Amino acid sequence: MTYATDARLSAVTGLSAALVAGGAALVSAATGGWQPEPALAAAWGLAFTGYVVVFVLHAEVLVPRPLLPDQVAAVLLLVAGLAVWFLAPDINWMATLFVITAASWASVVPTRAVVAVVAVQSAAVAAGMVLIGADGAGVVGATGAFASFQAFAVVVVGSAERESAARAVSDRAHAELRAAHEELRSTHAELRAATALLSAASRDAERLRIARDLHDGVGHQLTALALELEIAGHRATGDGAPHVARAREIAKDLLGEVRATVSALRDEPQRLEQTLRELLGRLPGVQVHLAVDVPEPPDQEAALVLVRAAQEVATNTLRHAAADRLDVVVSQDDDGALTLRAHDDGRGVPAVVPGHGLQGMAERVRAVGGHVAVDSAPGAGFSVTVHLPARARDHGAVGVREEVVT
Known part of the structure; x- marks a missing residue:
């Protein structure tokens, strides 16, 4: 699962929680459980709608990319959530928005800022409970419960962020390793190519060296031998004359073979x-x-x-x-x-x-x-x-x- 998929699932979960809480408030108003003044109901509806709109524009639920900067969206969610709470603190489940806000802040701001937001929203829960006349146990219970929920959401989001960061680092490392492996393979092929070409060049150079050695060494010596035998053939008499002539012919043939070998060595291509x-x-x-x-x-x-x-x-x-x-x-x-x-x-x-x-x-x-x-x-x-x-x-x-x- 990718980081984008994780973020989208988290956003859908947060939006669903906000809509369920808002839907429960509407059901309560329709059944007579919550009977606000028209002006108060309109203000509450505006604040709740603003909260949902900001969340949607930033969380990539219905839009392909965030349309609000992270910090701006976080502040607007905090303000809208506080407005929804204080306009109707008797709908105490609406404090669920504070959990969503804390989770949103945890993904865009440093830890100190998140702790401050949790503290502010927890104080708001306590103040709201006092405003509706809750006793001390009710104030402490609601404040402690929603503070715990916020802390849990922050921890979960932080863990998910760290896991996603570690996964991204791991993916980059694997990608770099694959790239290094491919580069090593291609470099190995290039090295083999260079070796093959160098080997061919070395064989050519060795062949030319042998040709030069034959020409400069054996060839010159055979040439000198042929000349000496030519002179000896003119001076030889008696039974030795045929042997000198035969030796001269052998020397000439051998010299011809050496010259042919040198020519072949020089001309032989790869x-x-x-x-x-x-x-x-x-x-x-x-x-x-x-x-x-x-x-x-x-x-x-x-x-x-x-x-x-x-x-x-x-x-x-x-x-x-x-x-x-x-x-x-x-x-x-x-x-x-x-x-x-x-x-x-x-x-x-x-x-x-x-x-x-x-x-x-x-x-x-x-x-x-x-x-x-x-x-x-x-x-x-x-x-x-x-x-x-x-x-x-x-x-x-x-x-x-x-x-x-x-």
């Missing part, structure tokens, strides 16, 4: 499927199904754009989708164009408002001549389609590979 699998693997709380049907390796500029797009999709899924599954499919058509399609089974949104992440993705895609399409609906998840035009490089197609990676 494979898209491997990077995507490292990027999307083990997303916390989300099962990822990845399918890649592209020639390997693809154009490296396009591959980087697709990897960045997949990273943004994963981050958005963790932060906003509340999804259990994410499907990512990368394909290439006959013209060589690459397409990434991603869809989660999350809550979706009625209207897509691109944030900085989606805008950055669209900018990167447009920079290589492609375009991005997003689609979502409440309960239908979120879909992203990235289409990149054909590039100059062309490789043989491979079969589709699909498996659950988380």
